[in-house]
Amino acid sequence: MSNSNVTVCVRFRPLSHKERKANDKVCFKKLDSESFVFKDERDEDVIFSFDKVFYDDAEQSDVYNFLAVPIVADAVNGINGTIISYGQTGAGKTYSMEGPSILHCNELKTGLVQRVVNDLFECLRTSEDITTWTVKLSMVEIYLEKVRDLLDLSKDNLQIKESKSQGIFIYGATEISIMNSSDALERLSEGIANRAVGETQMNLASSRSHCVYIFSVQHGSTADDKVRAGKIVLVDLAGSEKVEKTGAEGRVLDEAKTINKSLSALGNVINALTTAKPNHVPYRDSKLTRILQDALGGSSRAALLCCCSPSSSNAPESLSTIRFGTRHIP
Numbered sequence: 317m318s319n320s321n322v323t324v325c326v327r328f329r330p331l332s333h334k335e336r337k338a339n340d341k342v343c344f345k346k347l348d349s350e351s352f353v354f355k356d357e358r359d360e361d362v363i364f365s366f367d368k369v370f371y372d373d374a375e376q377s378d379v380y381n382f383l384a385v386p387i388v389a390d391a392v393n394g395i396n397g398t399i400i401s402y403g404q405t406g407a408g409k410t411y412s413m414e415g416p417s418i419l420h421c422n423e424l425k426t427g428l429v430q431r432v433v434n435d436l437f438e439c440l441r442t443s444e445d446i447t448t449w450t451v452k453l454s455m456v457e458i459y460l461e462k463v464r465d466l467l468d469l470s471k472d473n474l475q476i477k478e479s480k481s482q483g484i485f486i487y488g489a490t491e492i493s494i495m496n497s498s499d500a501l502e503r504l505s506e507g508i509a510n511r512a513v514g515e516t517q518m519n520l521a522s523s524r525s526h527c528v529y530i531f532s533v534q535h536g537s538t539a540d541d542k543v544r545a546g547k548i549v550l551v552d553l554a555g556s557e558k559v560e561k562t563g564a565e566g567r568v569l570d571e572a573k574t575i576n577k578s579l580s581a582l583g584n585v586i587n588a589l590t591t592a593k594p595n596h597v598p599y600r601d602s603k604l605t606r607i608l609q610d611a612l613g614g615s616s617r618a619a620l621l622c623c624c625s626p627s628s629s630n631a632p633e634s635l636s637t638i639r640f641g642t643r644h645i646p
């Protein structure tokens with residue numbers, strides 16, 4: 317693997333009740349915990365390998381332990397990290413990030429976001445080296461290339477800026493101080509309720525915006541007088557889908573085109589970062605990649621979770637999801 321700071325994983329959700337009832341076949345075969353065989357559009361077998369493959373029996377905690385634990389540990393040491401869930405509509409992105417509900421769900425189903433929040437506060441509280449700390453939360457969504465503040469809907473076209481002291485930041489975005497994990501989850505659930513939800517023929521409640529949650533952590537240490545700052549950025553991307561399949565027109569078509577454009581910008585950035593010596597990383601090609609610039613590049617740690625439907629009827633879309641995040645094809 318050329319760049320160990322970017323971890324790329326695939327997760328296949330279980331077949332849904334509807335897919336089982338329709339007698340859908342599964343479009344992949346497990347080889348091991350890092351590789352699987354996928355039947356492509358010409359019915360030929362293609363082997364894909366990733367840093368990790370989570371099959372339909374994977375627990376939420378398995379995904380968290382592999383992807384997120386190192387990122388939380390780094391953020392407490394002043395290193396930025398980002399976790400991104402990606403995939404077609406209905407592939408399990410939101411389930412992986414938030415579980416069935418951000419506030420009310422059992423331990424088994426609790427998503428990455430709640431686990432990150434719980435561990436972050438636990439690390440800050442129990443570390444012997446940390447004397448004082450603050451955690452601030454911002455939540456924005458990117459809809460039709462506009463950055464909207466999910467904690468204050470009157471701010472609907474925020475600009476992204478860069479400064480020496482702050483790095484990349486969203487100018488004027490609401491930042492709220494968070495004291496503990498239950499406080500964080502309350503605020504997150506308020507922001508999540510504000511997400512723009514569109515309707516397409518594919519999925520009646522599919523999220524049409526990229527949702528970005530930013531936890532900025534600052535702390536002082538007993539070791540020296542320095543204040544360390546790190547951030548954890550969690551991103552639930554809008555569903556990627558084939559425009560023709562959704563039967564989209566007008567605004568919905570614009571949404572789909574803008575989503576696909578920003579996803580390919582992200583794909584180009586991830587490809588450049590996983591290349592041995594990238595000449596140029598095209599962060600400026602979309603609002604999404606610009607916001608993520610200092611949580612993806614440099615010494616930051618990034619984890620990409622490509623969520624996939626296991627059903628053969630969604631095989632072409634699953635294949636493009638997999639290709640998007642391809643680590644390598646042997």
Ligand SMILES: Nc1ncnc2c1ncn2[C@@H]1O[C@H](COP(=O)(O)OP(=O)(O)OP(=O)(O)O)[C@@H](O)[C@H]1O
Pocket residue numbers: 328329330332403404405406407408409410411412416519521522523554555556623
């Ligand atoms: N690992 C899983 N185990 C059990 N159920 C799952 C899993 N992943 C997803 N599901 C179920 O599959 C359905 C679709 O998942 P989800 O809403 O997370 O998809 P999505 O990719 O976020 O879609 P969208 O882009 O429309 O927001 C939901 O009913 C969810 O509960």
